[in-house]
Amino acid sequence: MRRILYTIGFSLVLGSSFSCISSSDEDPLAALLTSPPVVSSVTPQIGTPAQNNLNATYAATEVLIKGENFGVDPVIRFNDIIATISLNTGTELYTKVPDGAFSGFITVSKSGGSCLPNSKTGVNCAGMEYFIDCYTVYNKQYGPEIELKQGSSLSVEFDGQETKAFHTDTLLSSRNLTIGCESTVTVRVFDRSCKATDYVLQNDPIIPFPAGVATQFYVTADSKTCSLVL
Template sequence: MTKSVACYFWIPICLTFFQCSKGKSEDALALVFLGSPAITSVEPKIGTPRQNNENGVYPPTQIVIKGSNFGVDTVIRFNQLPAAISANLGTELYTSVPDGATSGFLTISKSGGSCLPGTASGINCAGTEFFIDCYSVTGNLYGSEIEIKQGESQSIEFKGLQTKAFRSSLILGNAKLTVTCDSNVTVRLFSTSCLATDYISKKDPSIPLNANANNQFYVTAFDDTCTVSI
């Protein structure tokens, strides 16, 4: 009689435990496929696409994205440009800056989701700002960047054959870079995705800059004091 009573009470307890465990597993599985992704960190948040120019060959910056609920069919975009995923560990995504990437938003979307262009929001979407920097990858090869503000001029001294790195953010539409020296100079201007265009041995060059964007460029001169104007 005692054994029958014990069994009577044990069976419902076992069933209840099994049903609770099953329910939690199903909830977790549903979250993986249905919930929105979340980003807790992106390292680094500044990088470069692949560069191949006379100053050197630089590989694309490797990026680690940490967070949760990334799903199994994740899409990473840099300003709407898709990037290949080298590894998806569930809470970590590994990728690299794709060719043609520009500063803007790095976004993650899951299967059936989408991110609104130029934003970090959408359906099953998460995102954060990411910045393209064409110079930092060189390890400050030519010293610290010199900032020239729009509408500003600076006198820059060059000793021997010397190259200096510059940066200028255009916030008021179009502008030109003008370099005035006694001698010829060479200018290397980077596009917003780090493609380099060289203006070799020019006298007082006047070069159109990338509108409404951060511009990075090098100036090479020989024993001269030049005026750099934006």
């Protein structure tokens, strides 16, 4: 009787051991296939698409994404715009800010996964916030950006033929920028993807700004004091 009980007990233990081994062999593979990617850092988190303006060309910002579980064929998106991956080491992804990118999220999705529109969540998806700054590549050559808030005005003095950089806050509704100056002015306005529109040698220009974004712009004027009203 003791021998029978011992045999039964040994069989149960042995069967349980085989079951554990089988389970442990399957878990890492299952986790690799079904768990989402992890994005631990994005460097830098501020950049620009390529800029090809009238007087200069600037390359797109190179971006390094670090993390794990990216899979063999991941997809990088800046919001809904797919970016080209130049190198995938398994824990690092190298890319550049694509044309048309705007502030929002940079995401990585595994093959077969998807990210919700303009979001860092979805199926097999991970990401972080990313900010487009058209002035980044200029190395602040026009000094620090001056903020002009909606519904407010500024009085700005220009010394010689000088260019100054400005940005608005995020506008709740579309508004007009009105510039009053004794001399003609040249204004360069960037859209949210850093495409520039130039208003050359204008007298007291009135320039429309869109709602929902913070607009960056430059003003070039002679030795005059100019008023900017938004």
